[in-house]
Structure formats: C-alpha cells, structure tokens
Amino acid sequence: MNLDIETTVRVLFLILLFAGGGILFSAIRAFREANRLRFFLKKREILSRAWRLIFFAVITISGAFLINRFAEPVTYQVFEPSPTVTLTPTITQTYTVTLSPTASLTPTETITPEFTSTPIMPVVISEDFTSIVTPNPEARFSPIEFARRLNGNFQPINPSDRFDQPNATMFGSFSYENMSVGAQWTALWFRDGELLTYETIEWNGASGGYGYADLTLPAEEWGPGIYEVQIFVGEIWETSGSFEVFGEPPTATPTLTSTASPLPTETPVPTETPLSTNTAVPTETARPTLTPTLTNTAEINTATLAPTSTDIPTSTATITLTATITLTPQPTRRSTFFR
Numbered sequence: 001m002n003l004d005i006e007t008t009v010r011v012l013f014l015i016l017l018f019a020g021g022g023i024l025f026s027a028i029r030a031f032r033e034a035n036r037l038r039f040f041l042k043k044r045e046i047l048s049r050a051w052r053l054i055f056f057a058v059i060t061i062s063g064a065f066l067i068n069r070f071a072e073p074v075t076y077q078v079f080e081p082s083p084t085v086t087l088t089p090t091i092t093q094t095y096t097v098t099l100s101p102t103a104s105l106t107p108t109e110t111i112t113p114e115f116t117s118t119p120i121m122p123v124v125i126s127e128d129f130t131s132i133v134t135p136n137p138e139a140r141f142s143p144i145e146f147a148r149r150l151n152g153n154f155q156p157i158n159p160s161d162r163f164d165q166p167n168a169t170m171f172g173s174f175s176y177e178n179m180s181v182g183a184q185w186t187a188l189w190f191r192d193g194e195l196l197t198y199e200t201i202e203w204n205g206a207s208g209g210y211g212y213a214d215l216t217l218p219a220e221e222w223g224p225g226i227y228e229v230q231i232f233v234g235e236i237w238e239t240s241g242s243f244e245v246f247g248e249p250p251t252a253t254p255t256l257t258s259t260a261s262p263l264p265t266e267t268p269v270p271t272e273t274p275l276s277t278n279t280a281v282p283t284e285t286a287r288p289t290l291t292p293t294l295t296n297t298a299e300i301n302t303a304t305l306a307p308t309s310t311d312i313p314t315s316t317a318t319i320t321l322t323a324t325i326t327l328t329p330q331p332t333r334r335s336t337f338f339r
Contacts, residue, residue: 005079009071016064020057027053121186121235122195131184131202135234139183142175144229144241154210165247167222170215172229172241177208179233186232187213192225203233222249
C-alpha cells in the first residue's frame with residue numbers, strides 16, 4: 001500500500017487525536033474513582049495518576065495539531081515532491097491539441113440571426129420615460145416563469161412554457177433585488193418578434209421580493225406563435241422569457257344587443273281651427289229718390305232694411321232722412337245778341 005506524505009500526515013493526526021482523547025477519558029475516570037475512596041494514601045496515589053494522565057493527554061493532542069500544521073511543509077523541504085505527480089497536468093494538455101475548434105470559428109459567422117443578442121430599448125418608448133431616479137446598476141431579476149394564475153405571493157400556479165387555446169391573461173412571474181424606488185421599468189411583449197404592447201411606469205415596489213408582468217388580450221387575438229416578454233430597468237435589459245401558444249383562437253361571435261328604440265311619439269293632430277264667422281257687411285242702402293214737393297218740408301217714411309242672410313246675425317238699421325228743398329225763382333234769360 002503506497003501512501004503519500006499528505007495522507008500519512010492526516011492519518012497520524014487522527015491517531016494522536018484519538019489517543020489523546022482516550023488518555024483524557026482515563027484521567028476523568030481516575031478523578032471519579034479518587035473521590036469515592038476514603039483512604040488518604042490510596043486517594044492521593046490515584047489523584048497523582050490522574051494528573052499524569054491529564055499531562056499526557058495535553059501533550060498528545062498538542063502534538064497531533066503540530067503534526068497536522070507543520071509536518072507536511074517540513075517533509076517537503078527534506079523530500080522534494082516527485083515530478084511524476086506534477087507531470088499529470090501535462091497529460092491534460094492534449095486538449096490544447098484539440099483546440100482545432102478555434103480554427104473552426106466559422107459558427108461565429110452563422111450567429112447572424114442575433115437571437116442571443118442583448119435586447120435594446122426602442123427610442124420611441126424611452127422618450128415617454130417620466131422617472132428622474134437613476135436605476136441601480138446592481139439590480140437583478142430572476143428567469144421568468146409563465147402561468148395563467150398566480151397565488152397570493154405572486155408565485156405561478158402550474159407554470160409552463162407551452163399553452164393551449166383559449167387564453168385571456170398570461171402572467172410572467174419573477175424575483176428581483178436591489179431595485180430603486182421610483183426608477184423607470186418597462187415590460188415589452190412580443191409575438192413572433194412583433195411588438196404587441198408594452199408597459200412603462202415608475203417602480204413602486206420594494207427593493208427586493210417577487211413581482212410579475214401580465215399580458216391581457218381578447219380571446220380571438222391570442223394567435224398561435226412564440227410570445228416573449230423583455231424586462232428593462234431604465235434602458236438596461238435585465239431579463240427575458242418566452243412561451244408558445246398552440247391552436248387557433250376562438251372565432252369572435254357578435255353579440256346581438258337589442259337596443260330599445262323609442263316609440264315614435266304621436267304627432268298631435270292640429271285642432272280644427274274654427275272658421276271665422278262672416279262679418280256682416282252692411283248692404284248698400286238704396287238711396288231714396290228725392291221727389292220735390294211744393295211743401296218746404298218733405299218727410300220720408302223710415303225704411304226698414306233686414307238682411308236676408310240667415311247665417312249672420314240680423315241687424316236692423318233705421319234711417320231717417322229729412323230733405324229740405326228751397327226753390328229759388330230764376331229770371332227769364334233774354335238774348336242780347338243783335339244782328
């Protein structure tokens with residue numbers, strides 16, 4: 001059996017440690033035995049033996065620790081380490097020969113899809129930032145887990161990265177630390193690389209704990225594809241996560257909502273305007289013919305005129321005309337023309 005120096009030192013340390021412990025145990029038994037004896041000389045002899053055992057136990061335990069601490073370095077100064085032991089790493093240098101993959105770094109040129117590149121905050125979104133608090137560069141976020149429901153501690157219930165239709169709301173749960181209150185944080189949601197929606201607000205949570213981001217869409221807009229959420233603090237990307245949705249979304253069925261249209265109000269029929277009553281037009285009164293008489297006063301009997309229309313109220317007009325005619329004799333005209 002071949003033992004190296006290190007193993008030998010460890011074995012000696014353990015042997016001396018157990019030996020010291022055994023001697024110490026014997027000394028304790030001797031003290032107990034001396035306490036039970038009544039004979040002075042016998043008791044003194046046993047106590048003397050117990051103290052000797054204590055001395056040897058201290059020496060043995062101290063020697064064990066000294067050997068464990070200094071024996072190996074001192075031995076290496078006397079006996080140089082075998083070069084065959086140190087040459088074993090040269091055997092692993094064969095990996096340097098297999099560094100040929102470094103020559104085949106052509107795959108670095110095929111990483112052009114940039115799926116592993118660090119996400120960048122769009123300038124259009126960063127222009128809407130309202131926070132004036134500088135984000136803590138030591139802020140850290142855990143990987144995101146997705147689920148349809150969370151418990152009271154924002155932990156996902158039945159997390160997965162594959163979901164079937166239908167969907168309504170998806171939660172992305174994460175843990176965080178070293179966040180600054182009031183710093184701007186943003187969650188960007190993508191489907192197959194196309195931005196669906198985003199949320200950017202000032203951080204109002206604690207400096208560490210659990211949080212989540214959620215995506216809510218109508219059922220008919222949860223199309224199949226790969227969904228991704230990217231978390232930013234300020235303009236610094238912190239973490240991302242993705243999940244896949246399978247199946248076609250349900251077709252939106254229009255809901256017929258009956259709106260009560262007001263009944264047409266009855267247009268009041270215009271009341272029949274009473275015809276205006278015919279205003280009695282006074283009929284033209286026939287002028288009485290004046291008959292000259294020889295008397296100075298001529299009386300004309302009153303004439304009673306009654307309208308013949310039966311539709312208009314009758315009116316009786318009494319006209320009394322008194323005519324006085326004075327006859328003046330005219331002289332006889334004679335011709336004064338002489339031929």
